[in-house]
Amino acid sequence: MKKETKKKNTKTMNKKEFYGKTTYSEETKRVVKIAVTVVVILTLVYLLTALATGEIKLGSEKKEIKEPTIQYEEIIAGEIMNRKEEEYYVMTFAFTDKNASKYISLKDTYSKEEKSLPVYLVDLDSAFNKKIIAEEAEKFTEKPSKISDLKVNGATVLKIKNGKVVERVEGEEKIKALLSK
Secondary structure, eight states, rough: HHHHHHHHHHHHHHHHHHHHHHHOHHHHHHHHHHHHHHOOOHHHHHHHHHHHSSOOEEEEEEOOOOOOOOOOOOOGGGGGGOSSSSSEEEEEOTTTTTHHHHHHHHHHHHHTTOOOOOEEETTTSSSSGGGBOOOOOOOOOOSSSGGGGBOSSSSSSHHHHHHHEEEESSHHHHHOOOOOO
16 A cells, blocks of 8 residues: 555656746736736727727728818908909808808898899908908998998998999898898
8 A cells, every 4th residue: 555655646746846847936827817917908998998989990981071162152351342253242240140140041042042143251250351340430431442442330231243332231131121132
């Protein structure tokens, strides 16, 4: 029996000696496992955050490319009297005005009519257009023939013919009446 026990001990010892020669200690294994776990968790957090914010998109979504368009309706004050058409309207108003949407709606409704004239818009809030705004008590020409003489006081529609103002309408009700006929 002693021989058998010796044999078993040698076999076990050989295994212990064999595994004991490795350079990994239990503490090193634990540190490596913790490091790998931390890296995996951080990677998952990054991926989830990137998916949530849209930085990473899954699937093959086709991106719709919009063609750039040039709008010709809004002009600056210096272009009021030099459009290519012989006859047209120019609406001047502050785009931030509470009635701005009404003016644009009136313009759109008028423009849909069959024999309507082109209508251009001038934003009085723009720094480029401040020079045509009349001061409080300032007197100005009702139908100027030069841009330097043109002054407006709030929402105004100007009918331009051959580079000259031939009609001028101010105020919401009068503008509505003009564009409705």
